[in-house]
Amino acid sequence: MAKYFKEALEQSPDETETARIALEIADAYQNIDNLQAARQYARTAIDNDPENGDAYLRVSSIYAAAVSECSADRDLEREDRTVYWLVLDYLEQAKGVDPATQSTANQRIESYEVVIPSTEDKFFMGWEEGEPFQIDEEIGECYAWINEETTVR
Numbered sequence: 001m002a003k004y005f006k007e008a009l010e011q012s013p014d015e016t017e018t019a020r021i022a023l024e025i026a027d028a029y030q031n032i033d034n035l036q037a038a039r040q041y042a043r044t045a046i047d048n049d050p051e052n053g054d055a056y057l058r059v060s061s062i063y064a065a066a067v068s069e070c071s072a073d074r075d076l077e078r079e080d081r082t083v084y085w086l087v088l089d090y091l092e093q094a095k096g097v098d099p100a101t102q103s104t105a106n107q108r109i110e111s112y113e114v115v116i117p118s119t120e121d122k123f124f125m126g127w128e129e130g131e132p133f134q135i136d137e138e139i140g141e142c143y144a145w146i147n148e149e150t151t152v153r
Contacts, residue, residue: 019049026058030065036145038062053098057105060090063135063146064112070142078121079139084112086135086150116153127152 026041039062045055067076067083091109094101117127127133131152137144 015048019045019052051097053094053101056090056094060087063087081117084116085153
């Protein structure tokens with residue numbers, strides 16, 4: 001199925017349609033747990049239509065799925081929880097570029113804010129609020145592909 005979407009993507013008449021098709025491909029890849037490919041196509045959607053809040057929502061859900069995948073056989077650790085800072089970044093971006101996504105983004109923000117690192121977690125790890133924080137192999141090999149910066153919240 002992704003093959004046909006990719007063909008449609010190549011023949012897309014405009015950037016808005018390209019973004020829509022790229023999001024369909026991202027969804028298909030996320031459904032088969034190929035999160036790196038899903039992110040690639042979600043980013044293609046953002047590149048082609050930066051005001052499409054659904055593309056930012058998709059990236060946030062891909063990163064949330066990464067946490068589930070990376071911690072599937074163990075308890076959620078402090079380092080895993082840092083990825084939710086990045087999830088929140090994308091949810092905030094969705095709201096900022098597309099008011100139509102505000103309700104969905106706000107609901108998701110509410111659910112993810114309870115699982116970000118606690119004040120105690122930040123204290124014990126030496127993480128200072130407002131500092132840049134890299135999501136990559138330093139927090140766990142499983143997250144190496146993300147390689148994106150967020151901010152300690």
